[in-house]
Every structure is written in C-alpha cells, then in structure tokens.
Amino acid sequence: MPVLTKTPSDLVVIENAAPRVKRERDPRLDFFRGVGMLIILIAHIPDDAWALWIPARFGFSDATETFVFQSGMASAIAFGSTFDRAGPIALLACVVQRIWQIYWAHIAVFVVIASLMVVAGNTPYGNSYVDSLNLVPFMRDPGNLLVGLLTLRYVPNYFDILPMYMVMLALMPIMIFASRLHIVVPLLLMALLWIGAQIGYPMLSAEPWSDRPWFFDPFGWQLIFYTGFFLMRGSLPAPVYDRRVMALAVAIVIVTVPFAWVQFQEVYPFFKHAAESILFLTDKTKFGALRFIHFMALCYVAVHLVGEKGSLLRGPFVRVLTVVGQQSLAAFITGMVVAQAIGIVLDRTGRTLATEAAANLFGFGILVATAYCVRWFRSSPWKS
Template sequence: MAPSDPAPAGGPLAQTIKRPRDPRLDFFRGIGMLIILLAHIPDDGWALWIPARFGFSDATEMFVFQSGMASAIAFGSTFDRSGALILFARVAQRIWQIFWAHIVVFIVVTAIMVVAGTRYDGVTYVESLNLVPFMRDPGNLLAGLLTLTYVPNYFDILPMYIVILALMPVMILASKAHRHLPFFLMIGLWSATQFGLTGLPAEPWSDRQWFFNPFGWQLLFFTGYFLMRGNLPSPAYDRRLVALAIAVVVLTVPFAWVRFQDVHPFFQMAAAKLAPLTDKTNFGLLRFVHFLALCYIAVQLAGRKGERLRGRIVRVLTVVGQQSLAVFLTGMVIAHPIGIALDHAGRTVPAEIAGNLFGFCTMIATAYLVRWFKSSPWKS
C-alpha cells in the first residue's frame, strides 16, 4: 500500500522495463474483498466486528484507494508506453467491461431474489433490496439501468467506479500539463461535492441521488493513483507519525462504535454533529483522515516493501487481491444467497460460521480459477 518507483517516461526504455508489483497492494486488496463480503451478507453477526464498526472508514475506502493504485500500474504505464490515444482506448475498454459486469450482477441478483420468495418475517426478498419498482416497471427502469439513471443502493459501487475511470485520462493529461494541476482538480471536485453541487440521480421517481458520489470519492482514488505513480511522496517511517496515526484511530472509536453511543448520549450527539465530516455518500473529510491513518499503520506493520508478509494465508489472500474484480463480483452475487440460507437454517453461531466460511472459500476458489484461465493453459 505504498508507491513503488515512478514509471519511466515514454521511450524505448519504458517499453522494456516492467514495474515490479507491490505485494502489499494485492494482500490488502484480498483482505478488503473478504471484509466486503461480510458487509454485504444481510444481518451477518460477523459484520459487527469489521473495521467499519469501530471507525469512520471501511472496506469501501480500501477498495477505492487500492483500485487507484492498481490503475496506476495498468493505465499509467499504458500512457507512458503508448501515449494518450491508446490510454483512452484502454480506459474505454475497462469501462465497457465494468458496465456490463454491473448489468449482469444486477440481473443475476434480482433473479435470485425473485426465486427466493418471502422471508420468515413476511417481507419478500425483492422488497428487502428495494427492487419492487423494477419488478413493477421493468421496461422503463431497464432503460434507466443502462443509462445509470437507475442505481439501486446495493448496486452502486461499480457505477461510481465507472465515472472515476472516465476521469482518469483527464487527471493523467493534467499531470503532464503541470504537476500540481490534477491535485487542484481533485480538491475542486471534492469541495464541490461537499456543497451538494455534483449529485447524480439514482431513480426517476424521486430526488434520491447515488449513494456513492464519484466526484467525492475520486479524491481517494486519485490519491492512491498518484502515490503509486510517485507524484505524491510516500511518508517514511516516523515514530511521531505512527503515534499520531494510532491516536487518530483510537480517538475515533467512541464516535463511530454504536456501543459507546448507547452508553452515553454525549457520543450520540457528537456523532450527529460530525455526520457531515463522516458522510459516506460525499466522502467526508474525517473518512479520508481516518483511512490514511489506518493505511499508514498497515504499511508499517507490513514492513519495508511488505517483507513481513509471509506464509500460506498471505499467499492465498494475495491471489484473491490479484483477481479483485472477479472476486468482488462473486461476492456481490453470493452474499444474499448466503443470507437466505442463514434465514432458513436459523442464525445460530455454527450456521454463521458455515455460511461465512463457504463465502470465503467460494471467493478464494474464484480467484484461483480466474488466475488459471488467465494463464491460458491451453496454449502450453
């Protein structure tokens, strides 16, 4: 989760030198994928112990930040080697892939909810995901789905990612025009979002906007991108910085953990006053600060260039992180079936252990299967 050396500028050398992959990136992405699964399984008891329950940031920040870092390797080096036209083409191809992945996931999950029927409390699974409007008017809302003007809450992170990717050529070309220009653009877009100037419509029958505003979240994405590219300096080890990061993480717990808010109304009132700074839709400032503190601590724990990341579990999580898009899509599809199975089995401790471990194993198997396919074994 720290940048490697900047990519060489265009020219013959840039075409022959391949940037070494930072092992910390894939390892922490793998952890993030498992946390995201737990967060998406309905009423999962294990989700009470994920980092989001104890601080302002959560696995969404991990996903977005690390996607920015991975994009620096994929798209930044493409620009170095082949120039702007090929960069536009590659970004467009990726947007096309993610767009259709979003559509397919929506259709598959909706079909699962329809087949699942009704929950034990009489609420249909379609209602639990607020998909009743789509079932009533699939024709018009299918058009909204394809134009991203209908974005149900459970299906909102990939549309956010699409918009941020569309901003990438702008930021890359801006960095070539002047090294500080992209940071003015990043901060300007984020600031406009905090004042409610950049909302995108999420459904045609109300004024609800996208749950994840991409113009706010791009600040985190491009922070990861420019850290990996070397445009932003990576902070070195400093005991004072470590102490400050730990203090930030610890001091936010009383204002984020619901148990503290239940104990004394002061924490509940303070959390309410801090809400604009911890807002998830527009990516409030304290979410950014909290995540950077966690990130710095994680980097120090991993050691220089990830030298402390050893062992079989690390290797498995690294493979999961390397295939993060396929694993993420798998998690989106299986999270609700796991919840449905828990509803039928009874939400006992053994059932939750079995359900969550099944989910983990499915995602790990997906990562290894996708890696095997990408190796093109039929060619050898």
C-alpha cells in the same frame, strides 16, 4: 548482449538490446485488496453478526475506502504504464475497454441478484426479498426502469459501487493529461470536484421518480481513488516511517472509535450526540473529510506494520489473499451475489454461532476459488 542477425554476407550486429525490466509489484497492494474483499463480503451478508466486528464499526472509514484507494493504485500500474509506454490514444482505448467491461459486469450482477430475489420469494418472517433490496419499483415497471438501468439513471443502493468506479475511470485521462502540466493541476481538480460533491454539485440521480442521488458520489470518492493513483505513480511522495507520524496516526485511529462504535455510544450517549453533530464530516455518500483522514491514518499504520515493502507478508494465508487481491473485480462481483445467497440460506437455517461461521467461511472459500479460477483462465494455459 548484442543481438545478431544473418545477412547474405555475414553476421552483423544490428543493435544492443537491453532486457526490459519488469516493475516489481508491491505485495502490500494485493494482500490488502484481498483482505478488503473478505470484509466487503461480510458487510454485504444481510444481518451477519460477523459484520459487528469489521473495521467499519470502529472508525469512520471502511472496506469501501480500501477498495477504492487500492483500485486507484492498481489503475496507476495498469493505465499509467500504458500511457507512458504507448501514449494517449492507447490510454483512452484501455480506459474505454475497462469501463465497457465493468458496465456489463454491473448489468449482469443486477440481473442475477434480481432473479435470485424473485426466486427466493419471501423470508420466513413474511417479508419479500425483492423489497429488501428496494427492487419493487423495478418489478412493477421493468420496461421504463430497464432503460434507466442501462443508462445508469436507475442505480439501487446495493448496486452502486461499480457505477461509481466507472465514472472515476472516465476521469483518468483528464487527470493524467493534467499531471503532465504539473502535479498541482490534478490535485487542484481533485479538490474542486470533492468540494463540489460536499455542496451537492454535480449530483447524479439514482432513480427517475425522485431526487435521491447515487449512494456513492463519484466526484467525492475520486479524492481517495486518485490519491492512491498518484501515490503509486510517484507523483505524490509516499510517507516514510516516522515515529511521530505513527504516533499521530495511531492516536487518530483510537480517538475515532467512540464516535463510530454504536455499542459504546449506547452506554455513553454523549458520543452518540457528538457523532450526529459531525455527520457532514463522516458522510459516506459525499465522502466526508474525516473519512479521508481516518483512512489515511489507518493506512499508514497498516502499511508500516507489515514491514518495509511488505517484507513480513509471508506464508500460505498471505499467498491466498494475494491471489484474491489480484482478481479483486471478479472477487467483488462474486461476493455481491454470494452474500445475498448466504443471507437467504441463513434465513432458512437460523443464525447461530455455528451456522454464521460456516456461512462466512463458505463465502471466503467461494471468493478464493473464484480468484484462482479466474487467474487460471487469464493465464491461457491452452496456448502453451
């Protein structure tokens, strides 16, 4: 429709304004992110029996791959569109702002959980909660290690995902600028960084007194982050449904089970020895090649099971998990804290089928409540 404006003389047409078409968000992205948040919570609760049945127990990849891959896809929507719309300066500003937010979220999570461990004291078995997360060195020398914490030279294992995420985000302007030259260029950079991680270079130190690296090497894990990123950008073609590819993906998922399922390996030691012989291909720190292959096969199966463009994703349960997925960073941070609190409570009450079910369901409820609360605040209803 023409847009009219009044002038002293008359009404004149100044331009033809076409409405901006908002890109439809793929429902599969947020739904599976929400599922991933629940799985990550279960995995983080200490000694949780439910963790024996999460996907990580039956394959090489786990919810970490889901989180990182889909974070890459979400970043393509948020940051890629910023670059397309407003250019490189806006992209750099947007990335810096996000890294700044995640940095302080990382510091806050550490302070809250470390405080929780101190207040909790000892387990009923006499062990220190502080020691359970290897925080004793920090308590002994908080002055020096506080500097290490702020400069990311001190990254205890439980607190390593967000630092990895920050480094991967910092690589984004390079990857986007490289993609403007040719799509092969960022793919080559991704491959070179991943190969460097496999041979131990560059390596980021996790503590000042040793050579222990970050548990999640960002230069290895960027491979799956930017695979999701460029798939969502359309630079990489999304694989369409093909019965042969589906059969291959299902076969990969099934074949890997004996090499990952510990209970199965206890009965058949051959698979345990075989799994040990391929550890360099399933290494979680460096993101081994078989983790990538397994996750992409699992992803292909899951994406096509929910129908074209997620057409089968309906109902209240899906809607709730979608909201959790949309607020995944808030859900993830909350889950890290809640998981430790739940572990402490279970130590006091005892781990039975009933208490663990109640604890896990309570944790799910906290994540859902957090997601809805954050969504409400981000909508700024007070401005209406």
